[in-house]
Amino acid sequence: MTAVALAPATPTVARGGGRLTRTGALLRLALRRDRVRIPVTVIILVLMVASTLAAIQSAYPTVVERQQLAATVGSNTAFLALLGPALHPESVGAMATWRIGAFLALVVGIIGALATVRHTRREEEAGRLELVGSLRVGRLAPLTAGLLAALVMVGVASFGVALPLVGQGALGALAFAFQNLVSGLAGVGIAAVTVQLASVARTASSIAVSVLVGTYALRAAADVQDSLSWLSWLSPMGWGQKIDPYGDDRLGLVLLGVAVLALGAGVGYRIQATRDLGAGLIADRPGPADAPGLRSVQALAWRLQGQTLVTWAVPVAAYLLLVGFLLSSVGDIAGDSPQVQQIIEQLGGAGAMQDVFVVTIMGFIALAAGAFVVASLSRLHSEETAGRAELILGRSVPRTTYLLVNVLVVAAGTVVLLVVGGLAMGVGNGIAAGDWGYTGKVLGAALVQLPAVLVVVGFMTALYGWVPRLVVLGWALVVWSLVVGQLGALLDLPSWLQDLSPFSHTPAYPLDAVAPGPLVVLVAIGVALVVVGVVGFRRRDVVA
Structure with missing residues (x-):
């Protein structure tokens, strides 16, 4: 130390x-x-x-x-x-x-x-x-x-x-x-x-x-x-x-x-x-000694990761609810600027501005979901270095079960995060503009980001499975995706560098139609990386 x-x-x-x-x-x-x-x-x-x-x-x-x-x-x-x-x-x-x-x-x-x-x-x-x-x-x-x-x-x-x-x-x-x-x-x-x-x-x-x-x-x-x-x-x-x-x-x-x-x-x-x-002015409220609700790996994983999910989901939902109120007024951003008007025309007309806004915001929410994955799966390394993972694995819990349960809980958390965000944005727009039919498009724009987030899940699982001290590199993937999304075109980065970000391959729905091919490939890459991580975790020593 x-x-x-x-x-x-x-x-x-x-x-x-x-x-x-x-x-x-x-x-x-x-x-x-x-x-x-x-x-x-x-x-x-x-x-x-x-x-x-x-x-x-x-x-x-x-x-x-x-x-x-x-x-x-x-x-x-x-x-x-x-x-x-x-x-x-x-x-x-x-x-x-x-x-x-x-x-x-x-x-x-x-x-x-x-x-x-x-x-x-x-x-x-x-x-x-x-x-x-x-x-x-x-x-x-x-x-x-x-x-x-x-x-x-x-x-x-x-x-x-x-x-x-x-x-x-x-x-x-x-x-x-x-x-x-x-x-x-x-x-x-x-x-x-x-x-x-x-x-x-x-x-x-x-x-x-x-x-x-x-x-x-x-x-x-x-x-x-x-x-x-x-x-x-x-x-x-x-x-x-x-x-x-x-x-x-x-x-x-x-x-x-x-x-x-x-x-x-x-x-x-x-x-x-x-x-x-170790004390605080707010008194601790420990649960029952036998913890009847925590008698399985699944229950423990949900207990540990659920609090993190709520911490992320509440501000995301609040932010997207507010953004939803803006959707009906997003055309005001263009004003009379000929440059912006030309861009809108190239995109498909006045209605496209709303779609562009949704695509942009959901791109940021996808990065937030990726950050949630990194923060959540990094906790596995903390649990291991603190000695708690060794205690669980010592109670006849297979390594594969322990890792996959935690990975699946985090993956389910990303689905919850994206769905809650999409619904919040759709509800905000429905209240402000009365256009409840657009909620489905907003929710779809959130869910098409899921395959890219699953690649982050796989990347983190592979890092933890083989070299757990390198899980911090998950933040590098999220940061690189942010840089590519914001400044890739401005910096004229080579296409192969931009393609290293999984979020570069998600469709710009509802602005563009959804092509299933890239989404299937992203999911396959994510699953393959999870398998690689499981193999590594089964072979390496657990840090005490």
Whole structure:
């Protein structure tokens, strides 16, 4: 275990030096563990901003076209709730930050919260902080190092995403960095409290993310209803919006995020200094000792993966429900831009814009389903390294059964995720436009993504079956698919490179007809990879 490097030269366990002793060593350890996670996260976010900027420059190159876009979309209630008001259409940078700013600020806030939980409560839950605490380490050093590591990730992400916008104006780019930073600081401060409330990392993460999503909803309500505009002052996303990149550039509002961070850290330190290791303010509720509902591998797999599925399905459903409200108004995005109108005509007329929107959104949801697969099947490696897999396999459970049951549960979870997302989007459109007949097309657009997601399932199974420590490469496949989908054509990548992404082979339904051939091939590849993984798992040693 890496933490052993913190041991003093002598066998003494006296603390000495105060409550923050060895904070620097713990911080270096945390940053070392994030040495891949941080750059990968930043690259993904930078690519999203770069693609948004390129789309605005291509589709709305003139001030008049951007003004028309702001006038049409700016009067739409659903777009106001999702994106906020478009205040400065004369600036390409302002329109790019408007299109992605509210969503990206929420993402950075969640990144900060999850990083805080990962380096504090998750380490405590796994028992590693107990080992570290037995060495010459101050009582508050682990929490301090965790907060600092999360702040490093938030800072790098916030300023990294501003790089594509520097060409539009350095001050505006800095204001955009601060827009994301204010929510990231707030996310770290909120998580500093939730890791003290909950004794389980998943619960601490869920509470923190729920609070951040709630503040996003407050910002949306403030933008939609003028009489509720004061609600934006209760939301980190609202504070970031008021910074107004490429407009007023109110950089000082970032201090509100600093205040939340200071308050949250203060509360966290106060509780951390007095509570027992492993405990939380929310009391544990252990189940019955005999666990009658967990007497099979299937039941245990559903119990472990079901909570993860709910964590992913709820925000996906909420997001697609809101997107469904936008479908009937998606034509307003085009405005009078001749470039966009020409694209729509090439695609098949005015009605095609709605189909293009569905295809685009479902492409992102498919990537989310792929990320769910990676997160869920990576848990198998965690269960194995923690010794729990060995206990299960020692009770006359065949290896093939153990692996296949978990894989099938995750595959079923992806079906649930896609169906719930498709239905939520269809319901939103049905309520807003009264067009319930389009729900079938939306659901079909979600389900045609399933074969590509099954390839991710197979890829992860093969990695776990043969070299479990390499399951992290599953994230590389998801990230590469995102890059190909967003920037493949823009970067003029060779077709064979783009074809490495399974999501490149899914049909663009309902824009295009569904050709069964590619879908069958994707399913066959996924099944073949699962078989390869099962063979590897049967042959290798189980890590104790």
